[in-house]
Amino acid sequence: MGRRGIRFRKDHISDLPQSIIETILTKMPLRDAVKTSILSSKWRYKWATLTRLKFDDKCVSGTRDRSLAKNNLVNFINRFLFLHDSPINGFALSTTYLRSSPNIDQWLLFLSRKDVKELVLEFKNKLFIRAPSCLYSCQKLVRLKIVNWELPPPLSFKGFPFLKHLILQQVSIAPDAIQTLISGCPLLESLNLLSNDVLELTIRAPNLKDLILEGNFKELSLENTAKLVAICVNLYMNNIIVQHFDQSSSCNFDKFLGGALSLERFIGRYYFTLYMSIGNTFGKTQMKYQQLKVIELYDVSFKNIKEVMVVLRLILNSPNLQELQISGAWVSSTATEAPALDFWEKECPSDSTFERLKMVKMTHMHGIPLEIRLIGFLLESSPVLKTMSITPRVYMSTKDRSSFLIELLRFKRASTEAEIIFVKDEMFYELRANGQF
């Protein structure tokens, strides 16, 4: 039966159990996995029982001719699916060659009949192509990730009953469509939405634990999200939103964080604090976030008292806070106009303590009064603080830095172990973070 070579060299790998072979074959590109079929008779059909398929542009040899590459990829996937011989649990397709293709519709139809559970579709082109309706008939989906598509769900679409993880990036979808999609997935546990359109979004997801939102949102509110554990919001701004903010009257803070009482991690970037400051009031009855351990707020404009009040409200209502990271937004002039600091004594009870706060990191500091006040407040109220790390803005002159330091030295420290680390010379880090270069 063919060449045996030296008889006593035993073949150990072919008789490993199928689960291990599958693990091995999934750790290499799909093309190489299929190539193993000509190794020996035992390996002939080992590739055909893979349950997680990942197709990408590496499946076909690179050519400069795009239509040829597209045809090759389509043929490869077609032949593969025909010759494949086992249930398909996961299907991932990530390509720059295909935009819209009747083939994609057929593959989705095929997959929906095979009860696929995980679906990843990434199209790296800029154009938006409509998703076929077969996508919505994959009713057993547990994990769905779509990048760069247009999703018009059909009217009768009720949602994916088993969906737990949903990632939609750069998708074009109507606001009410996304809301019905989210509410139609009762088991949804994590949602990652990066949207290009201006949206008003109300999220109703009783099992949601993880939320990542990015985009231009006019209105964001969370209803019925009692289990939410981690939130990360990147809020961008444009003229429409600015106008909307001017006219808005409701309290965004309550609408957004009002229901998320089990929150443990919170990250807000870009204009999020500005958004939260709209309509914010320091009322008497406020919700306490007992589980909140980590807060990271970026681009907080310390010139805007309202934004600072948002920060205060958040940290004062988190008695178990452990880590705090605040980064200041760019402020055009550090000329000190005496801000109304009297609100501080009014709103912050003088006996407030952060019992668990261990680490504070303040970056992009300008040395303006509100920043200094906040840092001082934190130093005075954190009995177990270990590190307070302060990074000033790169273009701070030496004179400004020294006056900053002098102000900081004045503060009483509640914690005997507190280290104040003044970080200098982080120029490149800062420039990169700013995105200015």
Place this chain on the structure above:
Amino acid sequence: MLVVLLSESGRFGNLSFIRHMAIVKPEMKSFIWLETPDGSTQQVEEEVAMFCPMICREVLQTGMGSSKNYAIKLPQRVTTPVLGLILDYCRFHQVQGRSNKERKSFDEKLIRLDTKKLCELTSGADSLQLRPLVDLTSRALARMIEGKTPEEIRHTFHLPDDLTEEEKLEPLRIRTNDPRIRLLNRLYARKRKELKIREKAKCMLENVEVEEEHERERVDDRSVDDLLLFINSGDEKDSKGVKTSASGAPKNKKKNRRRKDHPKGLHIIENGNHKKETDSLCSSASSPSKISKLLESDSPTAIMHSSDFDFDDELDPAMKEQLDREVEDFARRLNSVWPKRVSGTGMGSLGHDRRIAFAPLSRTS
């Protein structure tokens, strides 16, 4: 507690449980006894052994492992050297304070083994359900396969090169997993090779025409269905057969030769007899009327000539006959219920015999 321990990422969980267990023996370091399949036992520090989910579960559910007599029996695939490697891994990784870099470099060193040991380590880790180690070794094995030519891979893993040439050329054509049918195909292909060699030898002596024919011969990669149809088709007098045989007639001058030899083949199939009988049959079947009768119902030839089936239709008759014999041989093997009345009967009525001969096969196929 139990749930945390049984999870794969239970490093913290393991330790907290061990602290719990340590209440029982506050100052002593506890050991767990493990027994490898070859019978030897060894004791291992508790926190190291508990890093493996399977051992952990055994300890919790059955309480074994506390003494030499009650050592936990490890699965078949975890031999002593494999256990040593696995315990090294556990011992290193269960310590909390190591950095990612340290862990990575340790892992890299660990997998510098030859393929035999790597495979054994993978299967041992799998039977102990130590998922991180399975992933690590699988990735190492995948790296050895990825991007290499088949020759290199076969050399690395000592794989036998036992696919036939046409299986390699069209590796994904024949879609069936049944080992018997694969055996059939393989032996079929081998037979064809041998006959090819024999033909070539014959060619030297015979005329040019045969050589031409031989050169035109192509790969026969009929699917199993076609083969079974071929076997079964003895009594099918469908129009297709008639039509194509008629169209096949003017094809080649050498048809005469084929027709003469073909009855031989047919009779073999239908009767399951030795060559002796067929020889006698052949001589008696030389009359044209019989030949035409045979041809009419000669669906195997028809099928072989039909263009519906995408295979070679210009096989040399001698080879065809050999192949028929081979196929019949395996048809018999596939179908264990070969009726005894078939063997030893004379020609009788062709149709009847054929029906008897093929009935069991068609039932099972």
